[in-house]
Each structure stands twice: as structure tokens, then as C-alpha cells.
Amino acid sequence: MKRDQLERILSEVRAGSLTVDAAADALRELPYENLGFARVDHHRALRQGMTEVVLCTGKTADQVAAIVERLAAGGGPVLATRATEAVFLRVRAAVPAAEWRPDARAIVVPDGSAELLRDGVLVLTAGTGDLPVAAEAVLTAELMGSRCEVAADVGIAGVHRLLDQREALGRARVIVVVAGMDGALPSLVGGLVSVPVIAVPTSVGYGATFGGLAALLTMLTSCAPGVAVVNIDNGFGAGYLAALVNRAAGDPTVGVHRGRAEP
Secondary structure: OOHHHHHHHHHHHHHOOOOHHHHHHHOOOOOEEEOOOOEEEOOHHHHHOOOOOEEOOOOOHHHHHHHHHHHHHOOOOEEEEOOOHHHHHHHHHHOOOOEEEOOOOEEEEOOOOOOOOEEEEEEEEOOHHHHHHHHHHHHHHHHOOEEEEEEOOOOHHHHHHHHOOHHHHHHOOEEEEEEOOOOOHHHHHHOOOOOOEEEEEOOOOOHHHHHHHHHHHHHHOOOOOOEEEOOOOOHHHHHHHHHHHHHHHHOOOOOOOOOOOOO
């Protein structure tokens, strides 16, 4: 349930157009709904501004479909990550509005709103092989209200490709850098900009990359200030964080505490 939905219910109760019993029925699934195999968090959109996201890994198609159906009933939008097309087909049977996003390996149920997207997020990939993780980051950020600019295949093996992105680097409020192999690109970007850099190590690379561990360690030991790191292949986490940063950067009231200062 979104904040505007809750406000509408409360306003209708105050105006007398909705009974207390009817309001209680509308709110009966807050803060969560117990499906037996999952407790669906209908309160998360009120707390954090984004509906609970479904990680499909480890769940059956029927379980994913049931969770998505209940979340969609609360107003959405709904995002299910690490999905397969087979899982999507099962979800679509339960929720016809569901959409398959193969580039991000994700399922989306739009909420039908025409909310404007806030500019400010730049997503860079070191190589083309990093695009699926980057697509997950872009999809997540956009569902949270941020428009993403994407520059793919700008890794340090051809550093001139990154330097050609100076204008895009200058426009960004927050930058997501997705890289496998040696994972050095976030450090280079961090040395060029004055905004937060979110580094995403990927499992792309040859043997000694150890499934992304080499890139993760490189990013964690970056000498560039302003670089934060999410887990291996965690495009969702990077997109979520980027949207939060972009939202705060565009809202001068965020983080402002009003009142008399204590001596």
C-alpha cells in the first residue's frame, strides 16, 4: 500500500464517505500478509517508498506468482528479480499485467502511474558482458523514480572511451559503475568526479577472477574517495541505492532538521 492510498482511506473516513469497518477491511493486511511460505510486507511502500521486491532465486514459480499477485493487489509497482521466462509465464497467468524484461532478467508489474522520472543517475559498464547486471540496476532505479543514462563498454582497457563520457559524468548526481575482471573502473571514475560512486563487481571474467571475488576485493580496496561497494552481481542493490541518493540530492528538505539548536 502506498502513502497516497492510506491518505485517501483516512480522508474518506474523516469525510464520512467510508465507514470505519470498511477502512479496517482495507487495512487488514497491514503490516504484512501471511501466505504460509512467505510473509508479504505490504507496509514497505509506506516505510521506504518502494513495494517489497521479490527475489525469485530459490522459490518455485507458484510461490513467486502468489507473492507477486498479492503485492500487485496492493497497488504496485512490483519488481521480481533473477527470474526466468518460465517463472514469468506462471506469474502472467496470475497477473495479466506482468511484463517480462529479459535484459534485466526481471518481471515488472507497472502501477499505471505517470510519475515523472528525476534525472541524475549515470550507469557505466566496463564491458558488454556486464550489461545484464547494469540493466537490473537501471530497471530498479527507474521504478523508484530516477531516469538513468547508460554508457556501456567504457572499461579501462580503452580508457579513451571513458574520457569521452565527460559531459555525462558532469551531469550525474550519482554514478553506478558495473565491472568484472579486475574491477578497476570504479576507482578511475571515483578519481574524476565529485559525486557518489556505487561500485558493482560482476562475476564476468576468466579463471582467477573467482566468480567476481577479485573485482569485489579491488573495489573494496579502492584508493579513490567516495566509492561505495555492493555485493557481486547486485544490480538491484546498486539501483536502489542510486535512486535513494538521487532522490535526496534533488530534495533540499531531506536531512534538514528544523528546531532550536541545543547549546
